[in-house]
Amino acid sequence: MGLRDVVIKEARPLPVLLLIDNSGSMANEKINTVNLAIKEMLAEFSSIKNAKGKISIGAITFGNTVEVVQSIDKIENVVIPEFQAAGKTWMGEAIDKAIDILEDKNQVPERAYTPTIILLSDGLPSDCPGKMDPTNYDFTQWEPLQRLHSSERLKKCPKLALGIGEGTNYKMLNAFINNPEVPVIKANELATITRFFQWVTYSISKRSVSNNPNEPVLEDPQEMFGEDEVAYLIGLS
DSSP states (O other): OOGGGOOOOOOEEEEEEEEEEOSGGGTTHHHHHHHHHHHHHHHHHHTOOSOSEEEEEEEEEESSSEEEEEEEEEGGGOOOOOOOOOSOOOHHHHHHHHHHHHHOTTTSOTTSOOOEEEEEESSOOTTOGGGSOTTTOOGGGSHHHHHHHHOTTTTTSOEEEEEESTTOOHHHHHHHHOOTTSOEEEESSHHHHHHHHHHHHHHHHHHHTSSOTTSOOOOOGGGTSOGGGEEOOOSOO
């Protein structure tokens, strides 16, 4: 066998898709902190050596419009712009767009490891019936979340969520995660946004170099967050 017969296989993709609320209520310090934290996360991912799962990143924003600001691509090709905040919170449309992308085998090939979806928001979705009566609404019945959790390709993928500020509805974000072992992280202070991304970065980095990157790796949130910063799912099926 000669050198030309040797095929070097690239590591299988490990997709990470960010859903970023850039509605008007996220303006100023909130969105600036998110911008900086994402830059630091990307820098850490870029420094990983000998990964069995090659991290690829995509990003969708939902504010005035729903926009794919970065299609899923290898970390070295990723260029995520500075987010600006304006408009409403079209979260349902963003979740539907995320499902379309992750189910598309041209964008996420079959050989890819199980994706991770990360959602950041500081309020209720503008396109959800539960916005009118969030206390009594069953967010597990919201069509975008039903579609997400019933997708054969996505129902088992790790889902993480950060609620930013007092306007967050944790019942809705827990319904997005739909896993009693994984809490929503509550950022009542800007510093928690940074720690959330550090938690995400460390967990996904460990997963990328593990023997089986298909198995989710999640650092114990109690190690990084206080009791008042975690909201676990209660009573959701």
